[in-house]
Amino acid sequence: MKLIGKGTALTAWLAVLVLAGCTGWPIVDGQASAPQEAPAATAAFKEDIAPEAASGRVARHVVRAKDYMLVSAHPLATRAGARILADGGTAIDAVIASQMVLTLVEPQSSGIGGGAFIVSYDKASQTMQTYDGRETAPAAARADRYMQEGAPIEFWDAVHSGLSVGVPGVLHALALAHADHGRMDWASLFAPAITLAEEGFAVTPRLHTSLEANHALRDQPDAAAYFYDPAGRAWPVGHWLRNPALAQTLRLIAQDGPQAFYRGRIAEDIVAAVARHAVPGDLTVADMAGYRALRREPLCAPYKVYEVCGMPPPSSGPLAVIQMLNILSHTPISSLAPQSLAAVHLFSEAGRLAFADRDYYVADPAYVDVPVEAMISPSYLALRAALINPTKSQGSMPPGDPAGMRAVRGRDNSAELPSTTHVVAVDRAGNVVSMTSSIETAFGSKIFVDGFLLNNQLTDFSFASVDAQGRPVANRIEAGKRPRSSMAPMIVMHQGQPVMAIGAPGGAAIINYVAKTILGVLDWGLDIQAAISLPNFGSRNRHTELERGTSLHSLAAGLQAMGHEVREVDATSGLHGIVLTPSGLEGGADPRREGLAMGE
Template sequence: MLAVLLAWPSAWATGVPELLLKAGIEKAEVRDKEDINPEIATGRGRSQFSQAAHYMVSSANPLATQAGVDILAEGGSAADAIIAVQLVLNLVEPQSSGIGGGGFLIGYDAATQKVQAYDGRETAPETARGNRFMQGGKAIAFKDAVNSGLSVGTPGLLRMLGQVHGEHGKLEWARLFEPAIQLAEQGFEVSPRLHAMLDENAELRRQEASAAYFYDEKGRAWPVGHVLKNPALAQVLRDIAKNGPDAFYQGKVARHMVDAVAGHLVPGDLNLRDLAGYRSIEREPLCAPYKVYVLCGVPPPSSGPLAIIQMMTILSHTPIADLPPVSPEAVHYFSEAGRLAFADRAVYVADPDFADIPVKALLDPQYLRLRADLIMPKRTIGKAPPGDPVGMLAVRGEDTSPELPSTTHIVVVDREGSVMSMTSSIESAFGSKIFVDGFLLNNQLTDFSLSDVDAQNKLVVNRLEPGKRPRSSMSPMLVLKDGKPYMAIGSPGGASIINFVAKVLVGVLDWNLSLQEAIDLPNFGSRNHYTDLEKDTVLRDVAEDLRAMGHEVREVDFPSGLQGIRLTPDGLEGGADPRREGVAAGG
């Protein structure tokens, strides 16, 4: 069995977990496969594993997990807990998510046995136009687009959480804000990860309000262990706790957001009408069979679950399930499936309220069998071409815009058996860097194509339009078995979220690994260009074999942050990515 360090509540209730206890390689036997004995790298940090009988939370920070567990212990629902967790993450993990951003959520309601998907993605301001990030007929530098008022979309997270609470909450709305308010007023210790990200971020220092909060008077990042207080955010949260999401989308806080965006050196045009008019959307979940399971995720404008289901279906036509997890052949097949899925993603996925997204055709089993036939056992296909299942390819441009990896994920299972899996984000690290009333605003508009057309002058479906939601890779997922939840997972990581989540699905569903063992596997995959291998892991031993197959290999940092819970006959099995500060715990 894979050696793991057990992380029970006592290990995290006192604050930030100990990090970097062990970096290196551990060996594991893949259960139920006597002929396979791969080495599995556990990533940087410690391997997390937790079990519980009745309820559980897995999140990116121990203080946030603590808040969620406390809510569940009081009899709160999964919806209640996920809100409390997210509000604490806004405070202690500000680089990744918060009320200034958006998210997607998929849930299973035990009472109705219904799967529901919620879209809290940001929208483009009403005055936004497709040339927003263009100068002289060319797209501006991506970094310049990010660090500006132009990148700020209308935040959607709070509207979505309010909608979810209205339908599934048990405890009072105001109760869910108490953990974050208390921490904001009394202070929390700066974690190693937050310190490191502050230390390396030059753009954040250039914003006066951000610099005053995140750095000392000499511009130095607050050290690890420094107690950081945020009374401004505490007051905003008190107002929202008392008056609901309208306290954010209208009134003083809304005016402050609009003024901050307009007052940036490169001003944006977010206005009060954008904020007051924002609505979250319940969408039809995207579900498809996979062997004895059903995979469910949020639909477009997220591209994540669609691409993951494509990958998994394509891989079902390969021998990957019978291969050692870190073998050259397994990495090859997985990467090739990723190439094919990302090729389709670049052409077809955008906001379904603005364009026809051929989801059914892209998931058609016959179409995916034909895509799988493109994979060669011993040779990469290189840059994969998009398919053309409905005759749209001639008029669809390719969008290869980057998507940056600062995001977070939360999974909750309550004592009734309801499950919620939510990915939320402000996009890049610290978003737009615009700091308002104790929270950061997103830069999600850079998830649109920076240009309306591609190199062949074909219109890009993910182009920027007023009121539109940008394409995303966020991939909150549920796995059902016999109609009941079997596993809920998700990860941060920008476009690599798709690779991270698919790797864990293959690990658990095909390689019979435990959830934590699958998370601990080194990360690998392709987004239809390089084949990326997580550096300083056992994957270094397969790089030359992959190059011999024609892969253009990169060994890179691959910082997933996957959180997950598996529901077993013996109780709940929690997993948290050792590459970050997350932990799973319950009762």
């Protein structure tokens, strides 16, 4: 696959616009003309895009490149980022361009109305930096936000309300990372998404299925007018969808920087949309103007001959992955077949132990003490590993006591549902970015404003501020606080150099998805695509989950005999990763979604 040369940028973007129309999907939008036949310049593109149009799980092979690579959840977003890399942009430049396109084409998962965590490796300085773009609670938020008559309200009642919307953080985080590591002009990175929003893109099978299944989105007039036909039917696969409102929003942000989003008309529109919901929220223009993304020191820990790095709290993801990997290093799992009964048992038991600690100890470190060093101490993890019985499940495990806190911390039972996205990029200079971004549940709060959806991330907080014993829950709601997350953008190092970038959507299951894939590459010797494609399994300290419709079904009876409560579940993980080898780059995109790995 060859990208169009630098001298044909206009032709390149015309090509991008018609890609979705080249897949064989019917164009049925009566309100917009069908796209013209693709110019000859797009011939090389069609081969890469067409297989991704098929619904359902498709076979994938590892993608190899010499100089640069990007993997994202949608071919158009991957194409946008790859174009930036081809033109000499940095990894963060490319990720910004991809995220703006994802706001348009994958609105069920992420966008500028949500938040993100970014892990960035700078080759020149050989340093790593993380950026916390997690949403924050409004200044008016109180601990009883989701309580009524002393009991938590229904989860979906909280989601589908103005009370679930936190101050979006992804734009501020991207701007902060761009200031540190960007090369191309900020405004130029928005051009692909602006053009696509104006000219249109074809609805994919995944977007259509998500729209068809979502009834709450139809209840919001502004969202319904964009996502459904006048009869309330989801736009069919191939419908040519345009979003001029988003194009205008992105144009303002491109011209004036992130302040155009956090102050002025867009901020006022966000606040007004939240306030006029049937269940109004308390977000203010002062909350918007006061938002700041944060630079944080990465969380790094040894794992055998590697160093595994990721986002520190308020994300629990990398912390739990590090715990799982090091607990498993005390077991024979690396010598077992990846889909064997023993391997799935050991992996699930390690997950129980990590999730038990996560539920008690992890929250926004500006509000509570998170005993990170104690939780990843080799001696502590050795004690935890000793609790694993190689022939019997321990069921729901209690937390450890890494820093003498167990008696004063309550358990958080908050839900984290799987609507998120992950992007990884490596540029010509060897810079690496791993970013996970989200609007929380599918289509977030369902509040649609200025062409994009607002998050419902505040439902990631514990609804109850204390547990049944009256102990405070670390992840309780407080003004200005960032809710705990399971997002796990990670970079693996070896002898001071990056060897792998990985991450996934999937709610709390992200932790198991990412741990499985790292284990697959580092211990089982799989290539990145094979590790991603491996059926998903694990436990979140409740039942043991096996990916439905896979070969893992044959293990169910054996696991049950070992004491596991087994549930076969859908596990559309959306893992995206790149492995850096002495001979080049190897990329993988999850066959459970519509993503694409691309490089040169």
